[in-house]
Amino acid sequence: MILTEAALAGLIAEALARHGMSARNAVLVAAVVAAAERDGAASHGLLRMPGYIATLKSGWVDGTAEPVVERPAPAIVMVDARNGFAQVAHAAAREAGLAAVREAGMAAICIRDSHHFAALWPDVEPFAEQGLVALTVVNTRSRIVVWGGKRKVLGTNPMAFACPRADAPPFVWDQASSLRAQGEVLLARTEGHRVPEGVGLDAAGKPTTDPAAILDGGALLPFGGHKGAGIAFMIEVLAAALTGGRFGFQDESAKFPGAQTSNAGQFLLLIDPARSAGDAFAGRVSALVAALREAGSERLPGEARQRRREQALRDGIVVPDAAYQRLLAMTQEATG
Amino acid sequence: MILTEAALAGLIAEALARHGMSARNAVLVAAVVAAAERDGAASHGLLRMPGYIATLKSGWVDGTAEPVVERPAPAIVMVDARNGFAQVAHAAAREAGLAAVREAGMAAICIRDSHHFAALWPDVEPFAEQGLVALTVVNTRSRIVVWGGKRKVLGTNPMAFACPRADAPPFVWDQASSLRAQGEVLLARTEGHRVPEGVGLDAAGKPTTDPAAILDGGALLPFGGHKGAGIAFMIEVLAAALTGGRFGFQDESAKFPGAQTSNAGQFLLLIDPARSAGDAFAGRVSALVAALREAGSERLPGEARQRRREQALRDGIVVPDAAYQRLLAMTQEATG
Incomplete structure (x- = not known):
């Protein structure tokens, strides 16, 4: 079709x-x-x-949720997603977020009690299409082990960034804090092959390349070792502690058989480059991308x-x- | 002594x-x-x-520079460092930055024409000691190759994050976007040993473990492959394009024999958690760190x-x- x-x-x-x-x-x-x-x-x-x-x-998520939006400070928009999907919260907060960034030069949308089960780039790309720089982070239920730990605490905690360019659609990237997505490990188990070293640990906290061992009580590892762990930690702080959302280790989805989402939080930063760099911004991003291409970078996100x-x-x-x-x-x- | x-x-x-x-x-x-x-x-x-x-x-840096601070929007503080060291710009901007974050709930200090040659955590830790969340990024002269490129464009672009805790000094981390610091490769060359795979490329863009080949026209690689590259790119955009600072590939230090610093820019984000999460914030960060310790994480940054x-x-x-x-x-x- x-x-x-x-x-x-x-x-x-x-x-x-x-x-x-x-x-x-x-x-x-x-x-x-x-x-x-x-x-x-x-x-x-x-x-x-x-x-x-x-x-x-x-019954884990409320498909009819009506989010509540507040603006407790000129640059801060708070959204109680009321146990609904994050996309509903974004739609509710969009107008207040745009008003805040136009007035203050920068704004944050802080979403709590939300479920994010989608790709992350749709949350930032539309803002970059309007000339704004946008960065967002989401926490998820516990999935990764960091800093020498034995059990998972932080989530796969994805991050997405978008900025306008002068000569092309916005430059956008979107990546998880885990080396590999949970879905890739599920696929490896289904297809019966091993995963590379560094992807995960078994239930005893030992490195393994067996996807079943990672999934059955084991854990994923962050990208980039302790540095990716630093990013995942920061995301947990911004997406959950700062918004009033649940930490990954406070997720209760296991009580709802069939539930596949995390009840967590999201932080979205908006910056109006016109208020700092002026009109030059988009052209400079284009120049940076051109320099990368000229240096042979062919796999731009x-x-x-x-x-x-x-x-x-x-x-x-x-x-x-x-x-x-x-x-x-x-x-x-x-x-x- | x-x-x-x-x-x-x-x-x-x-x-x-x-x-x-x-x-x-x-x-x-x-x-x-x-x-x-x-x-x-x-x-x-x-x-x-x-x-x-x-x-x-x-003569590459001005040791007597007097930075100029402006506040073009409620949440934006711009600093022209006048070709001086970044620490001087921070001192000049501190009061305006604190006023902006207290008023708007969030603020950015955007520094251009500055030289950062120090550790990055001193730029964020004092703000966290005052109860704020602080994130900063700095770009540097070109040093890393990303996304399949052959030549370096982005810098080692470090990032530092700090947030208050209820029961301990602030949680602080500080990390470069390269897998290894340039200084570690210099040390390996001096001591005559190889560096691990993944640290760098030679002048032809080929992987090498020879520190001399990395230093003589070669380049470093980002931490975490294409994901670390995404972080390094974002830092170049925030620290340079957004502030009006030079990109790493625009650095002209080579014209000043003996110069070891990069003339670049810095972006510093301040968030007042009292305006979103309220008083609960520092206690929740402590709870997160406690959960990590309980899960066996012993190497916290x-x-x-x-x-x-x-x-x-x-x-x-x-x-x-x-x-x-x-x-x-x-x-x-x-x-x-």
């Missing part, structure tokens, strides 16, 4: 609404799932739908996604028949 | 003033050199003095430094005789 982004998003929203989301919230979450599929980011596209639905069915996006917008999004049939079934199945 | 921190800082300031720094600026730079020596951070202590003096003699500091404050700072004599000579030598 070849679908437009709007048609695909519509079906996804229908499936989510069928399983307990309010129509408005379903549209907001569906938009990021469809965008991931459009950009060829398969791990965060339709593959996630069973996880969304299982989590909704478990976001470029493959950008190419796939352009193709999808031109030719439509190719959805394999089996995936399309599964999606249709989700829009119709009984929700008992 | 055993010296108090004040006595050591006094001698260092005298040596810097002898080589062209204004008395006031010399005191500000001397404080961070003495603090590094106090904390046992030898690589940023007295070992750096020949580099400071050679750079001052070269900053702890060894904290122990050495306590010992130095109690017993004085031990300076080997040869280093002491060299320092005395710096306070007296002709400055031709």
Whole structure:
């Protein structure tokens, strides 16, 4: 099947609404799932739908949540996501965040009691398209072991950064604090192959290349050793302690069979470069990227996604028949 | 010799003033050199003095610079360091930065045309001692190759983070974006041993473990592969493009024989957790650190430094005789 982004998003929203989301919230979450599929980011596209639905069915997340937004200081926007999905909180906070950054030159959106199950770049890219620098961090349930520890405490804690360029779409990257994503280890177990050294530990805290040992009571390791651990720690502080969100080790999803998301927090920093660097900013970012290309850097983040996006917008999004049939079934199945 | 921190800082300031720094600026730079020596951070202590003096003699840095501070937006403080050392710019901006964060809940200090040759944690730790979260990034002259490139463009671009705790001094970390510091590679060459794989490339862009090949036209690699590269890129954008500072590849220190510093920029983010998380913040950071300890993490960043500091404050700072004599000579030598 070849679908437009709007048609695909519509079906996804229908499936989510069928399983307990309010129509408005379903549209907001569906938009990021469809965008991931459009950009060829398969791990965060339709593959996630069973996880969304299982989590909704478990009662762990509130698909009808209505976030509460406050602005306790000129540069600070606080959002209580009310146990809903993060995308709903972002939509609720967007106007206040933009007002704050335009007025103060910089602003933070601090989200608590939220569930983030999507790719992270959709949270920053739209701000960069409006000329802002955006950095966001999310904590997740405990998954990684750091600084010589034996058991996991910090989450895979992803981070995404976006900044405008003068001559091209925003420069955007998005990365987890773990060396490999949990999903990659799941895939290795399913396919019956080992993972590289450095990816994880077994339940006794010993290095292993056996994906089952990592998943059954073991843990992932951070990227870049103790330095990646420093990043993961900072993310836990900014996304949870600063927002009032739960730490990864306070997650209670295990009490809700089927739940696949973490109830945690998110910190989003917005900076208006016009208030510091002036008009020169976007041109300078372009010059930096040009210097990297000239030095031979050919694997710039976001470029493959950008190419796939352009193709999808031109030719439509190719959805394999089996995936399309599964999606249709989700829009119709009984929700008992 | 055993010296108090004040006595050591006094001698260092005298040596810097002898080589062209204004008395006031010399005191500000001397404080961070003495603090590094106090904390046992030898690589940023007295070992750096020949580099400071050679750079001052070269005419590349202005030891008498008087920074200019502006506040173009409620949450933005801009500092033109006027080609002086970053520590002088920090002192000049401190009051405006604190006023901005108290008023707006968050603030950024953006420094351009500055030279940072010291450890980075002294730039964030004092803010955390006042209850603020502080994150800073500095760019440096080109030193690392990223994203499959052949030549260096980004700098070693360090980052430091500090946040208050309820039951202990602030939690502080400080790390470069390169896997290993340039100084470690210099030491390996001097001592005649190889460096581990992944540390650097030779002039042809090929992996090597020969420190001389890395130093003679080669380059360092980022920590954590493409993810560390993402961090280094973000730092280049925040520290240079956003502040109006030079990119690493625009550095002109080579025109000033003897110059060892980079003329670049620095971005410092301050957040007042009282305006978002309220009084709970410091206690929650303590709970997070306690959870990490309970999980077996024994190598938390900053702890060894904290122990050495306590010992130095109690017993004085031990300076080997040869280093002491060299320092005395710096306070007296002709400055031709």
